[in-house]
Amino acid sequence: MTTNVDGTHDATLTSCLDSANDPATDFPIQNLPFGRYRSEEDGAWSVGVAIGDQVLDLRRAGVVQNSQMNQLMRLPRDARQAIREAISEGLRRGSPQEKPFRSALIAQTEVQMGLPCEIGDYTDFYTSVHHATTVGKQFRPDNPLLPNYKWVPIGYHGRASSICVSGNSFARPVGQTKAPNSDIPAFGPCARLDYELEIGVFISRPNILGERIPMAAAEDHVFGIALFNDWSARDIQGWEYQPLGPFLSKNFASTLSPWMVTLEALAPYRKAFTRPEGDPQPLPYLDSPANRAMGAIDIELEVWLQTPAMQKAGSAGERLMRSNYADAYWTVAQMVAHHTVNGCNLRAGDLFGSGTLSGPDAGQGGSLLELSDGGKRPIRLANGETRTFLEDGDTVILRGYCQREGFRRIGFGECRGTVLPARP
Amino acid sequence: MTTNVDGTHDATLTSCLDSANDPATDFPIQNLPFGRYRSEEDGAWSVGVAIGDQVLDLRRAGVVQNSQMNQLMRLPRDARQAIREAISEGLRRGSPQEKPFRSALIAQTEVQMGLPCEIGDYTDFYTSVHHATTVGKQFRPDNPLLPNYKWVPIGYHGRASSICVSGNSFARPVGQTKAPNSDIPAFGPCARLDYELEIGVFISRPNILGERIPMAAAEDHVFGIALFNDWSARDIQGWEYQPLGPFLSKNFASTLSPWMVTLEALAPYRKAFTRPEGDPQPLPYLDSPANRAMGAIDIELEVWLQTPAMQKAGSAGERLMRSNYADAYWTVAQMVAHHTVNGCNLRAGDLFGSGTLSGPDAGQGGSLLELSDGGKRPIRLANGETRTFLEDGDTVILRGYCQREGFRRIGFGECRGTVLPARP
Incomplete structure (x- = not known):
């Protein structure tokens, strides 16, 4: 069971991104859901995480090596957990990585979302x-x-x-x-x-x-x-x-x-x-x-x-x-x-x-x-x-x-x- | 309906490959079914056609540009028909292309067959x-x-x-x-x-x-x-x-x-x-x-x-x-x-x-x-x-x-x- 409550769930955590600290957002720093997006009509799909009103591009933030969501999904659970922790730390208020992470953000209103992954069956x-x-x-x-x-x-x-x-x-x-x-x-x-x-x-x-x-x-x-x-x-x-x-x-x-x-x-x-x-x-x-x-x-x-x-x-x-x-x-x-x-x-x-x-x-x-x-x-x-x-x-x-x-x-x-x- | 009987169905056609002329074969030159095979344990899948006891590698024979069966399958019908005709002509007895086609053959006993294509639904x-x-x-x-x-x-x-x-x-x-x-x-x-x-x-x-x-x-x-x-x-x-x-x-x-x-x-x-x-x-x-x-x-x-x-x-x-x-x-x-x-x-x-x-x-x-x-x-x-x-x-x-x-x-x-x- 995936029931371990850890530091990424701490209710007092705040993000360097104001919109993620809005009490009404679905995407505070405690959530970090994964999706695929593209910013231009014909562009390839990128792998991102929702944070406040933004998307964090995981490849540009240096968290993953490529933009293949299905490859990321099939990682063992500890590797997935490590990715979650890296994203959580990078997006925290006062994070030493705030600068590279900020440069990997794009507004959700400016992207087109796709199906979150390639669905087999x-x-x-x-x-x-x-x-x-x-x-x-x-x-x-x-x-x-x-x-x-x-x-x-x-x-x-x-x-x-x-x-x-x-x-x-x-x-x-x-x-x-x-x-x-x-x-x-x-x-x-x-x-x-x-x-x-x-x-x-x-x-x-x-x-x-x-x-x-x-x-x-x-x-x-x-x-x-x-x-x-x-x-x-x-x-x-x-x-x-x-x-x-x-x-x-x-x-x-x-x-x-x-x-x-x-x-x-x-x-x-x-x-x-x-x-x-x-x-x-x-x-x-x-x-x-x-x-x-x-x-x-x-x-x-x-x-x-x-x-x-x-x-x-x-x-x-x-x-x-x-x-x-x-x-x-x-x-x-x-x-x-x-x-x-x-x-x-x-x-x-x-x-x-x-x-x-x-x-x-x-x-x-x-x-x-x-x-x-x-x-x-x-x-x-x-x-x-x-x-x-x-x-x-x-x-x-x-x-x-x-x-x-x-x-x-x-x-x-x-x-x-x-x-x-x-x-x- | 795909019911046009043409030169590729002519019962008098014979192949430059003897095994394809064996009355007992499933794969005479009139058939030419498509499949995917690989010749080594870890090799990539190639696109081939069965002829007698051999497989014709379509890329090596110059009939297709790559080894993507699903791409070949989605071609319009006239393009698929043209591929069939090119294979039929290349494999005929006396074909001017006999030499390059023969060099693209491999025995069926030497290959591993895969699923014929990537099946979506x-x-x-x-x-x-x-x-x-x-x-x-x-x-x-x-x-x-x-x-x-x-x-x-x-x-x-x-x-x-x-x-x-x-x-x-x-x-x-x-x-x-x-x-x-x-x-x-x-x-x-x-x-x-x-x-x-x-x-x-x-x-x-x-x-x-x-x-x-x-x-x-x-x-x-x-x-x-x-x-x-x-x-x-x-x-x-x-x-x-x-x-x-x-x-x-x-x-x-x-x-x-x-x-x-x-x-x-x-x-x-x-x-x-x-x-x-x-x-x-x-x-x-x-x-x-x-x-x-x-x-x-x-x-x-x-x-x-x-x-x-x-x-x-x-x-x-x-x-x-x-x-x-x-x-x-x-x-x-x-x-x-x-x-x-x-x-x-x-x-x-x-x-x-x-x-x-x-x-x-x-x-x-x-x-x-x-x-x-x-x-x-x-x-x-x-x-x-x-x-x-x-x-x-x-x-x-x-x-x-x-x-x-x-x-x-x-x-x-x-x-x-x-x-x-x-x-x-």
Whole structure:
């Protein structure tokens, strides 16, 4: 478990950069998330760390030798920790290296962010029992939670090519749907377009095909976490997903936030991971004392919606819900151990989606499917508009942050995407 | 459709290389499949074409500028066709270029073959209605073929990292299974390990996210075809696959043959594609006159099993079944058009699996699940052994070839993999 709280987490640390000391920033010196950026249209991607309103170029600061994020990610954990400490020291107020580090800064407003790394394979899990139960009720009223759910960290493979970075817009997908009262399918634009609030987990160290990763080593293979929106076409999904799972209902676009918050940065926000009384305990390959003691991560998550009318009125949007990653039924370590128990090999830069992160309470659904009860009860927005599913022009923004008494609040930046009309 | 029969298909063409004129070779001058090889343990991959018992190094022969297979694959179709013609001319008996081409040859026995390209995303389809019906009966006796099957080319995302090239061996996977009479799952080695006879289709030209590929252009985006074994752990699959599809039951290993037979080489073997009377016609986005006229490809397929006892006795194995890719319910063009109808982007080197290619007759099941009726009726081998599912040490070999009156037979080489005991 990556739970060692050290000097880089000290709440009294301040940066030589004023914007990093602003209490409202997502990127104080205690955070230091990694991302890729470029400053000109056709330039190559550089590896950077967010600090206040700036990006620190790691190569120009002398912290890394080249601009290959995936190479950096696959370093052993102690090497990654040493990089974190070097960056933290270089950016501190009064650092002897303030000058070279300052010369490696560029304003976030002047760069274009890319996907944080080259994603090899993308796997989506289904770790929220609250989401699985609520959605299960809609698809299978008699059998909401399948018998395997509390034993198997359910996951399935997703599409890597269509993962975009925050700020993307995409055309409403078209495809086949079938109305319950029709014998044959129809073809046209998706009418039940939805978002899914997830986190994305990035793999660092690879394992060799055939070699499983045990729980005790699982977090050594994890680099960090970003926000992830797994856009979903519910009507296409309903018609296509039997017997092999979702396909075109998911692979038209997914959106990632540009900054990977490292497990090291998240160390102060770890929590005990317990199952509700009466639930079966995980099988041994999915269990460890450390996972029980500190397996959960306390990340507050929010979904915001900005409709075209809100944008016109100058509103940044309305918050639709909040949930917390600590309410997931399976941990990061359990996802890694399960994914490799059969010998499947992970590579640096592979991405795991958590699955939709709904909370236990009504109103904590991580998708419109849940908030509108399958489209049956429109949600009412403060400006009088209503939504069952997403309309053209809608922008969805995911936000996330960690806070704990005695520690500096750190944030994930935002994960933003906009729905465009379907192409003719 | 890539159905133009030209001078490169002329059955009277002979090669300057005797082994390519052997009637038994898979690789006469009419074939010219592409693959990657290296001649030393740590060397970089080169791009080659199989000819008789040799490999032609395309860079050394002056046909391509570099050894990047994915770059070659993404060339426009006319450029790929020009490369095919240049290779065909250079390798002909009496070619003025015989000398430089001969100096670019290396024996297949002296090289190590790699995966034919870098695979980005891998999608597995389910295009055999015979497989879907037989397997559906086992999982859902009351409802073997789901209502969407004849409308939707069912597909789902697979794992790219664990795709290996022919000749690989892999440990029997372990995982969770649940016996029908048990309330809780067990953990241990898979007891129902199976192969799946498939073809793999490689993408050439990419499309941009949001831009669908119509049927008329679909085959311009396809490079070629290889043999593909989608090894499957049936007992793990049965417990994990609801509601999101197969996961650990598939991603422990898949095996590809090393040579991509191009659509250009397959032009003489195209066939009309018709649906059984009474079946619905495909929706317009999945239909075209050319697809009806020539959408199918006549590829004979075989599965061979070599048990440890056969190996000991010096036997190359026993053929378990034969089927033909022309019996698939959905064509290559339909897979491409369906995959992109929602705007999903394909990249050069992406792989589509056809799904298990079973034939219409009893005994034509493309997996042991079918041949042994779900493990209920062991198959009897000529040496007296029996099998329901694969045992440790078993080697499965897929073979494929095309033949037609007036044309030279071309083959796919073999796709071979061996099951090792589970790791402790």
